[in-house]
Amino acid sequence: MNASSHHNGSFWFDELGIDPQPDPEPLPARTDVAIVGGGYTGLWTAYYLKRAEPGLDVTVFEADVAGFGASGRNGGWCMGAAWGTESLLANPETRSRGLALQRALFDTVDEVGRVTQAENIDCHFARGGTLRIATAPFVVERHRREIDELHALGFTEHDFRWLDADTTRTRLNVPRNHGAIHAAHCAAIQPARLVRGLADTVRRLGVTILEGTPVTAIRPGRVDTARGAVAAGRILRATEAYTASLTGHRRTLLPIYSKMVVTAPLPDALWQEIGLGNRETFGDDRRMVIYGQRTLDGRLAFGGRAGYEFGSRRRRTLPPDDPDFDGIVRTLRGLVPQLAEVPITHRWGGVLGVPRHWRPCVQFDRRSGLGWAGGYVGEGVAAANLAARMLTDLVLERDSALTALPWVDDVPPRWEPEPLRWLGVRAIRAIGARADWIELNRQRPSRFWGGLFQRLTG
Numbered sequence: 001m002n003a004s005s006h007h008n009g010s011f012w013f014d015e016l017g018i019d020p021q022p023d024p025e026p027l028p029a030r031t032d033v034a035i036v037g038g039g040y041t042g043l044w045t046a047y048y049l050k051r052a053e054p055g056l057d058v059t060v061f062e063a064d065v066a067g068f069g070a071s072g073r074n075g076g077w078c079m080g081a082a083w084g085t086e087s088l089l090a091n092p093e094t095r096s097r098g099l100a101l102q103r104a105l106f107d108t109v110d111e112v113g114r115v116t117q118a119e120n121i122d123c124h125f126a127r128g129g130t131l132r133i134a135t136a137p138f139v140v141e142r143h144r145r146e147i148d149e150l151h152a153l154g155f156t157e158h159d160f161r162w163l164d165a166d167t168t169r170t171r172l173n174v175p176r177n178h179g180a181i182h183a184a185h186c187a188a189i190q191p192a193r194l195v196r197g198l199a200d201t202v203r204r205l206g207v208t209i210l211e212g213t214p215v216t217a218i219r220p221g222r223v224d225t226a227r228g229a230v231a232a233g234r235i236l237r238a239t240e241a242y243t244a245s246l247t248g249h250r251r252t253l254l255p256i257y258s259k260m261v262v263t264a265p266l267p268d269a270l271w272q273e274i275g276l277g278n279r280e281t282f283g284d285d286r287r288m289v290i291y292g293q294r295t296l297d298g299r300l301a302f303g304g305r306a307g308y309e310f311g312s313r314r315r316r317t318l319p320p321d322d323p324d325f326d327g328i329v330r331t332l333r334g335l336v337p338q339l340a341e342v343p344i345t346h347r348w349g350g351v352l353g354v355p356r357h358w359r360p361c362v363q364f365d366r367r368s369g370l371g372w373a374g375g376y377v378g379e380g381v382a383a384a385n386l387a388a389r390m391l392t393d394l395v396l397e398r399d400s401a402l403t404a405l406p407w408v409d410d411v412p413p414r415w416e417p418e419p420l421r422w423l424g425v426r427a428i429r430a431i432g433a434r435a436d437w438i439e440l441n442r443q444r445p446s447r448f449w450g451g452l453f454q455r456l457t458g
């Protein structure tokens, strides 16, 4: 990969066999709807707008190639969950809106499955649910309490189920297993296949995707790009962790790295031993989130949250000798020791967007014609589909159940200027890492550091 490459560095682009080059079409003089960003948020929004109003002229502006960002690099958990929902459910005043949001998120996993099937997007969608492993005895009580609380809210055994250690072993055979929560509303996908398939689909519907066209500024009625200006009736920002590239948005969303590795394909005998026969995704209770999936071609893809770089710096791709990768491989092999001798073939990373209030937002202002969706805190594979449907309804001025959901107009405050931003993120990371260390090594709940982390991250 050289400096001019538009490969995003991920295994997923290699699995697809693509090294895409932008083919920038001429800029139109005007468009009805301009969407900035060719990831899930932008492309799903283009999809639903065009399906609802085929006559609408929709143009997607993408700095690189469709799927260059997080949508083409992620862990492929298409999950019916989103950051911030838990606190809505915990508060009696917001509970009913939280329940509506949670159910909409569950439905979103089905919606992604339905549309990808209808549009022939072969994204390796497998609805095996997700396993949250209790890696220490004390976690069992916490998980069981959590399930009881969820059931008391009306969720069923199908939605969230406790699996004892023996049953868990039949799903995922790892030594630090004291049981697991199985959450049904999650599918494993090949993320780049979804985003590239969506790009093909919307092109077929008549959407123009202008790849290789970085937008420099947005103002009512006008999109400024590195190649010239375009007049637009409505302009929707879908730039997530890259939002700081737009004039005036340096402090809107914080780019946090998440980094991944994938193993070589495992022999069938090893999969027999490890499990994940339904391609369940898996993780544990760590605050420094980890996530794994069995790929359709029999590899194990695994990742973890990493850091923030001063000044919201975003690197296009990461070098394979980035020191965080060793830690991710160690964590993976610690969790699944059967992988000790299995080679790692790819290492890559990307940035996800974090808003100051740590929950997604969807906004559209009818007067200015400006809108945006994002702030998924690294849980955007399914959430971007839901946000796109919400944004579509707002743009088309349709009052719906979706426009009543809590993300609408829940606009985050701006992040602090540097160096406060950098210091704050470092402090939050250190607190989360401390809580994880205590729980993993002392095998007891970290009430102080864990509680502090939760308060700081919503």
Ligand SMILES: Cc1cc2nc3c(=O)[nH]c(=O)nc-3n(C[C@H](O)[C@H](O)[C@H](O)COP(=O)(O)OP(=O)(O)OC[C@H]3O[C@@H](n4cnc5c(N)ncnc54)[C@H](O)[C@@H]3O)c2cc1C
Binding pocket: 036, 037, 038, 039, 040, 041, 042, 061, 062, 063, 064, 065, 066, 067, 068, 069, 070, 071, 072, 073, 074, 075, 076, 077, 078, 079, 213, 214, 215, 216, 238, 239, 240, 241, 242, 243, 245, 246, 257, 258, 259, 260, 291, 303, 349, 350, 351, 352, 353, 373, 374, 376, 377, 378, 379, 380, 381, 382, 383, 384
């Ligand atoms: C390594 C990693 C693992 C993850 N794992 C998961 C997971 O398993 N499950 C989950 O739910 N979420 C996961 N996430 C988060 C998820 O991938 C994102 O929330 C989601 O893809 C966001 O989609 P998006 O379209 O909003 O943003 P992106 O996919 O980042 O798309 C934004 C696009 O905008 C373009 N762009 C930016 N600025 C400009 C500009 N000025 N002009 C034109 N174009 C611009 C970018 O090039 C990019 O293509 C992960 C993220 C990472 C990085």
